[in-house]
Amino acid sequence: MQTFNKGAIVEDHLCINLYKTMYLIRRAEEKIQEYYPDDEMKTPMHMSMGEEAIVAGVCHALSPDDQVLGTYRSHALYLAKTGETDRFFSEMYGKAEGCARGKAGSMHLSAPEQGLLCCSAIVASSIPVALGTAFANKYKQNAKKVAVFFGDGALDAGVFWESLNFACLKKLPILFVCEDNGFAVHTRREHRQGYVSINDVVSKFNCNAFQEDTTDAEVIYNVSRAAMRALEENDGPCFLRFRYYRYLEHVGINEDFDAGYRSRSEYLQWREKDPLTVLKSKLLFKGVGMEELAVMESEIEAKILKSIELAKKAPLATTSELQQGVYQCE
């Protein structure tokens, strides 16, 4: 928790942790790219590549007890919130040891014990669930906060506005985090939205709106901390918007710059400020050694590979698992 900013050590510790989280996410997804063609992970992959700084920055600003909810594009969120890869890969491989016993797959990751309550493949539909979570936290006066992550496509959905309205009305402790990649699937913002700035609109509600045009996870962390302070002081919701660029196709592990709706040059401009590159340069500048970084990276690498091996070897759930968990006590 960085409420003061006196020594470089504290700051470096934060940046190292942010980098570790982002490296874990990036390499886990690169491994998915490597193994997905084997067709053993039979689940539609919506890849997070490019958005790592947002979840890393926001999740590190949260306390471990705080809660998050996400979308079908939540590999990054799961890994940032839990830091674990065994149940993650087992879920991808549809195994009984997966975080949802293989029933949820890539699109519906969850780890309720660690505060990741749900991820939904219906755009915007986890937003009101976060609203209810914030309501419960306020009802129980447990001081927990909840952050709900969604894309800019969710801004087009009525339930986002319903939820924003109610959160403002009831002064609920919730962070609305818009991961804005400018596309709803393949449709650009200018074909969907009848306003220029979402933050301007949201500011008209009783809500603190933040945005920062950056791919620097440390900056995002600091904005998130500021939002959380505002949330505590003003007793009401905050809206955070961060832009990023989706490196890969909407669903799948490949690039799609030949599809005609966006260009490689657009991507290459964003790639120059890739969140991992940005933070790695920062760490080196701050004096973290290349060797130290290499050790961290190889530890993460080994952890991922071990989880993949475990997942591949793990048994499938028995077919009777199909009927389990629809209702209580089955």
Added chain:
Amino acid sequence: MRVISYCEALNEAMMQEMERDSTVFVYGIGVPDHKRIFGTTSGILERFGPERCFDTPIAEDSMTGLGLGAAINGLRPIHVHIRVDFLLLAMNQLANMISCYRYASGGKFGVPIVIRAVVGRGWGQGFQHSKSMHGTFAHVPGLKVILPTSPVDAKGLLTAAIRDDDPVLAIEHRWLYWQVGEVPEEPFATPLGKARVVRPGDDLTIVATSWLNVEADHAASILSKRGIGIEIVDPRTITPLDEDTIITSVAKTGRCLVADNDWTYCGFGSEIAALVSEKCFDSLKSPVTRIGFANTPCPTARHLENAFYPNAETIVRKVEKMLDLEPTDLTDEVFYSHERRFKGPF
């Protein structure tokens, strides 16, 4: 024993459960207003305060998601809709989120939410204020659906629903709100998934839901004068469904009429017809027959509305056909008319 109305029984169930368990709260459009959802939420605001009893924006989708979020975080929400039709705005949260949450969490986390929704009928309610839709809700795995008919069941089943760790939809016909009956004062839960034999008989089984229990009972009284013994089975909850009581009854009578307060096409009546055909085939003396709403939107004009809904007369005529009887003379029979309770204008 003390006699109270169905409406008072619902109110008492919520009051007693809120007294017992501080995680229970009730909310929805109009819940604390001066009408108090036909009186079912009377006194709750005064007793438990605005934190546990509150109005909402007209935003069924998000307010249902709110219930889900609250339920997975240790609360027990009761969300009230003054019409089932309004609940349809929340089908995404119902069928994509709430119903799947336990399954999607690998069975770890349930959703203890109760959604009460009122079926409107009579005096020009029309096609957007009269649906029941319980068959549609029951079609979705993960949801439970209850249809209390009597005051004692209104209290017992709603109490059980509030204590249940799964999402429960309570579909309440508003004409039943004025039914009165004996109801114990102390809190009690009636287990979900147990049908009730409302009336014993040997000649024909009527499986009736919701308001059609009232009509079936009237029809059975008319037919009893001719010596026909009708057994009425009220499933009370359609998910979970007490198949055994239905099967036992039809195995005894050999005939089954399903009187369902909903559209027949692809409806709960079809489900019972299939069940009975599969499990009682050798006992059946005639085909299973269904009655329900006409397969149209509900019209507003009174004479068309009367043709839309089945009633005791419809049931009598169906039973006569099934038993190959001459038609009963019904000229002196007085059938239920809402007009006697409520005269316009609105």
